[in-house]
Structures are given as C-alpha cells and as structure tokens.
Amino acid sequence: MNRSDLITKESTFGIINHWALAISCIVLTISGFGFLFQIQGIGSAFSGFPAMKVVHNWTGVVFTASLFLSMFNWLKESLTFDSDDIGWILTAGGYLSHKAKVPPMHKLNTGQKFFYLTLLVSGFAIAATGFIIWLMPENKSMLVLSHFIHNVSFIVITAFIPVHIYLSTLGNPGTLRIMITGKIPYWWAKKKHPKWVRELEEGHGN
C-alpha cells in the first residue's frame, strides 16, 4: 500500500449518520437557546415560537433516531479500552504539549471514545425527557423533573460542541475530510490509528 492511498475509516452509513446527528443537534441547540432565554431573534428565524416548538420536537425525533443508529457505528469501539487509554489520558492526548509521546490508538482515541459515551448518555437523557415534556405534560412533577434533566443534559452536550468541532477542524487540520469522504490517507491512518491499521493488515479488522 502506498503512503497516499486512501483507506476507508467511515462507511457511508457512518457519514450520513454523523451528518444527521450534527445538523439535528445544531438546530436543537439553537432553538433550545431560543426557548431557554426567550430570544426573539431566534424565534423569528423559525417564524415564531409556536412554529419553533414544532421544529424543535420533530428535529428531536431525527436526533433520537440518529443517536440510536449511531450505536451500530461507534458503540462497540467506544467500549473497548486497554492500558494505552490510560497512557492517552496521562499525556492528555498530546494536546497540552507537542512533545508528549502519545500511546498508539485504535480506530478511535480515548478522548473520542469518552466523547461518544458522554453524548450517548446525555443524548438519550435529553431525548427521553424531551419526549416526556412533549407528550406527557399532564403529570406535573414528572414535567418539572424532565425539564430539569433536559436542561442538565443540554449543558453537557452544548459544552462539548465547541470542543468536538474544534478538534475536528482547527485543532487537527485535515480531520474534517473523514466527515465528508470517510477516507484517510494510509500514512495518516498509520500515524494516528496504528493499532487499527495493524488489525486491518492482519486481515481481521473492519
């Protein structure tokens, strides 16, 4: 294999899945801030708050479905840890010092795994409570509790957004192409995901 040959890191299913999550998440975050702080400008952009509620609810359906499907893409990998993950945490993934020697990673690095697991948990929490607020508002104590959890998970998810976007664009130039083509050059894969490449070459990877 040549250094510049492209190998597939994400399937078409994975790419579409990620875009569905990304777009629905951004629409939900913007409308969510609109509701949280009664921001007129955001409401007007959705042609009024009643319309924004409809958009928010149904985008929530897209988000929930995408989050469910994402488990087929990234859950197994995200639950696989070994001693190199400790090393990754100790070196902060090499993000705090360019000299740090980061242990070899598999298809996802430790940070990405934790990011995915956090998104999965808080995503299902925000989805479940969202459906309760939408469909079962008659039970008042349940409504108050759901609204509370909805906002706690909102804080977690939205605080992660800038980190996730930064690390896949400015922080790691060139990474964004995975989101578009799903492919990375062989040299890149070998450098960033050596354990995964080794498995591929030994013929039992995916």
Next chain:
Amino acid sequence: MARASLLISPELCIGCRACQIACKSWNQLPGDKTVNRGSFENPADLTPDLYNKIRFVEVPSENNPVRWLFVSQRCMHCDDAGCMKICPAPGALYKTKEGAVAFNKDKCIGCKLCSSACPFNVPRYDKNDKVSKCNLCADRIANNMAPACAKTCPTGAISFGDRDALISKAQKAGYAAVYGQADLGGLGAIYAFHDAPKLYGLADKPVIPEMVVFWHKYLKPLSWIGIGGTAALMLLHYVAIGPKKDQEDKDDE
C-alpha cells in the same frame, strides 16, 4: 398606577357565585357541563373556561356541626411568578403595569410548563392547547374599571384597588396577617383570613417548586457558561498551544 390587587374576604362571601358568572360573561367563556357531586361547589375545579371559582369548604365549628367557608380560587398574580420564570415563549405570559399576570394565546406554544411551575395549580389549557387563566381582567383595569368579579360581588368579599391601600384596610379591619402580603414577592390576590389558609385549601407558605427555582438560578446561566467557556478554552488552546503538528505527510518512523 401602583400595583393593584384583589382583596378577598371569605368572611363576607355568601357563596352566590355571581363572580363566577360575571367572569364568564366578561371573558366570553362558555359554561362547563358538570355533574352533581353532592355539593353546591360547581364545577369541581378551575377549567380552561373557568378562571374564577368559589371553593366550598365544609368544616365543623364550635357551636355548629357544619360551617361553610367560601373562597375565590384563581390566578394569584404573583410578583415572583413561577409560570413566567419557566415559560419559553416571550409574550405568552406577561405582566401588566398594574401587576397582573396576563396571557397572549397567539404567543403560547402549548408546552404546559407554566402549570408545572405554578404554586397554586392554576394555569389550564384550552382545546387548542393554549394557556387559559384569570388575567385580572387586564383589559378592564387598563381602562380604570374593576375586574368583573369585584365589580359584581354584592357583599364586598372581592374588592379591587391599590394593593397597599387594600392591605392597610384589611389590617384595620382586624386581620393581622394578610395572606399573600409577602409570599412570592407579594400576591396580586390577597386574602383576609381568620382561619388557617389550609382550611381554605391554600398552602401556608406557597412556593415555586425547588427544581424550577434551581433551574432558573443556576442551570440557565450554566447553559451559556458551558458552551461559551469551552469555546473560549478552545480558542485559548489554538493560540497558546496550537493545533497538532503531526498532520504533514512526512515519515517519522
């Protein structure tokens, strides 16, 4: 106009419910179909078409097996209103300059969060899922008229006017503690009770659910701080440490 309010004096109420009818009449609310529950209290609770209801309470007294208490139940027009805190749609619930908590159905998104944050279980939802409750006849008081209930009350059990004046009037009449004088920043419907508020079905200390208060005080600001804080951190990382430099296509094996 300074803050206006209703003073409700159950001792004067004769349970005629003219206020219920006047309220329906002014606000153009249809009648509710009800069933006989063995009480003159009718309907059983506030409905989307019933903003003001006389609650009938039957209790034994010292010299009589039965004593009837009547009290007007409705939106209390809290100064610190839980419904307004939690409402996600600007203008759906709003304060008039007289201190009434009024509503605009066109702006209501029908989420029902207000009903979960109300200390008095007041907001109802009509068949279009729009908020529906007493608005202190905001249209009347804006034109210097008393709310329909107060206007109609034949005994003065419901009176309307300047809030401070009503409080001192009640105190002069011998009601040491006026219910709602200080609760929730002061209610816009205050009560002259001789008996414990509980007897009338009202909490001694009405409060907005703690979770709603905590959400309003801490979670809301944290939402901005969270996304803004990490965005700032990322910017700082870009400037101070810089992006990963191992992206170039060069061999370092």
